[in-house]
Amino acid sequence: MPTDVSTAAVTGKSLNDQQDTGESQGGLARLAYGFTQWAEKWFPDAFVFVILTTLVVTIADLAIGAAPLEIASGFGSGFWSLIPFTLQMAMVAITGYVVASSPPCTRLIAKLASVPASGPQAVAWVAFVSMGASYLNWALSLVLGGLLVRALARRVDLHMDYRAASAAAYLGLGSTWALGLSSSAAMLQANPLSLPKSISDISGVIPLSDTIFLWQSVVLYFALMIMSILVFYFAAPRGRHVKTAADMGVDVTSELTTDQKPTRPGDWFEFTPVLPILIVLLAVGYFWSQFAEKGLLATVSSLNNYNFFFLMLGLLLHRNIRSFLVAVSKAVPTATGVLIQFPFYGAIAAMLTHVVGSDGVSISHHLSALFVSIANGDTFPVVIGIYSAVLGFLVPSGGGKWIIEAPYVLQAAQDMQAHMGWAVQVYNAAEALPNLINPFWMLPLLGIVKLQARDIVGFTFTQLLFSAPVVMFLLWFFAQTLSP
Incomplete structure (x- = not known):
């Protein structure tokens, strides 16, 4: 496929340079593609690992001498312990989707799609937008990034590689989301009502000022963003190596959102903007009172307030109840994994912390002692x-x-007198890395861009090779600047 002239002009490379660049990057892409083929053949659904983890913890409890009935009791008593947090995380996914698919956001996406002047620039631009949005909401970054990719793909002058751009749309969840406002771990630690007793007994509440708002965490976020943008700019295929949306068999002419009109008098209530505005005014009054009573930081630290804000914002942006409900119905499937898996995580946590062996010590204490011994x-x-x-x-x-x-983890941090908030951020930054090659959280994005995981993992794997050593070094380096 011939290279677009504007692409060569903007990048300052000749056609041969572009083709050579694509060849030199092909080795890593082929390596990652081989890994993806293996994963698609042998890697089971993520829910299987939840079941296997439950069974492994059960065996471990038996190994330390716990009674079988006590293990079963811990499993059952912990199963529903995370109901508030489960709903909160499901709403993070749903509200992010609702906001990103609203008509104003659709118009914003069209404006964003007019910015880049070449294919590689478009890929880097998607990475920037995705990671920027991920600081506010990880689900927003997936949907906004996916819709931006589709909008850019309609610009034939860009000659943009659709696979690389779709992979770039995943960087928000694959690199930076856990360092932002939708960080599950940071939000959980900052909310006493959502914090399980097994954790609060060790660490107590850890405010956001000691986790995502640490200057070290902010610097880490921007370092990852800059590096990721550069990696994707240079990794984006050029010249004959480019595969556009048409090459991938993807129709990008249709949009996820459609305009609807009332067909009967009773539809007025569903289509009028008056009702959403009145509800949003009530929400504004609530937030005003919260700011006055608790201050800005305490208000935004509440996961309930965070979800409430995005829900009201989605209602306002859709302007009518019908459009809002259509968006919600499309968003609900993105929360499927959260709804079915989180109860098992609650059970596993209880089996780790509340079930004790013959020596009166739980598995969590054995693991914390192991970390203390090797670190x-x-x-x-x-x-x-x-x-x-x-x-x-x-x-x-x-x-x-x-x-x-x-x-x-927190028990080990306490035993070694490490900074508790930075222990949370160590988890956050490192935990996001495997997302780059794990297809589980790719599913909402893949549904938008109409690709398969194997189409984009070659590029996200390339990003992982750069991100992993940088993240580990910065986690170690910034730890030296913090005191308990």
């Missing part, structure tokens, strides 16, 4: 980071996995 104040961030990244590939859920890990 010290200097190596703790790297040890925990590597562990969280590896486990994150098996249990692809930031919030649910934190429920499992928090008891022994």
Whole structure:
């Protein structure tokens, strides 16, 4: 396929340079594609790993001498312990989708699509928008990024690689989301009403000022963003290596949102903007009172307030009840994994912390002792980071996995007198890394761009090769600047 002239002009490379660049990057892409083929053949659904983890913890409890009935009791009593948090995380996904698919956001996406002047620039631009949106809401970044990719694909002058751009739309969830306002672990630790007793007994409440609002965390976020944009700009295929949406068999002429009109008098209530505006005015009054009583930081630290804001914003942006409800119906499937898996995570957490062996000690205490024995104040961030990244590939859920890990990670941090808030951020930054190659959270995005995981994993795997060492180094480096 010939290279677009504007692409060559903007990038300052000749056609041969562009083709050589594509060839030099093909080795990594082929390696990642081979990994994806293996994963698609042998890797089961993420829910299987939840079941396997439950059984492994059961066996571990038996190994330390716990009574079978006590294990079963811990499983049952912990199963519904995360109901508030489960609903909160489901609403994060739903409200993010609703906002991104609203008509004003659709118009914003059209404006954003007019910015880049070449295919590689378009890929880098998608990465920037996705990671920027992820700081506010991880689901928003997926949907906004996916819709932006479709809008850019309609610009034939860009000659943009559709696979690379779709992979760039995933970077918000694959690199930076856990360092932002929708961080499951940080939000959980900052909300006493959502915090399980098994965790609060160890750490107590950890405010956002000690996690995502640490200057070290903010610098880490921007460092990852800059590096990711550069990686994707240079990794974007050029010249004959480009595969457009048409090449991938994807129709980008249709949109997810459609205009509807009333067909009967009774539809007036569903289509009038008056009712949404009145409800939003009530929400504005609520937030005004919250700001006056608790201040800005305490108000935004509440996960309920966070979801409430995005829900009201979605209602306002859709302007009528019918459009809002259509968006909600399309958004609900994005929360399927959260709804079915989080109860099992609650059960696993209880089995780790409340079930004790013959020596009167739980598995979480054994694990924290293990971390203390193999790590010290200097190596703790790297040890925990590597562990969280590896486990994150098996249990692809930031919030649910934190429920499992928090008891022994925070206990180990306390025993070594490490900064408790930075321990949360170590988890956050490292936990996002396996998302780059795990297809579980790709599903909402893939549904929008109409691709399969194997189409984009080659590019996200390339990003992982750069991100992993940088993240581990910065986690270690910034830990030296913090005191308990």
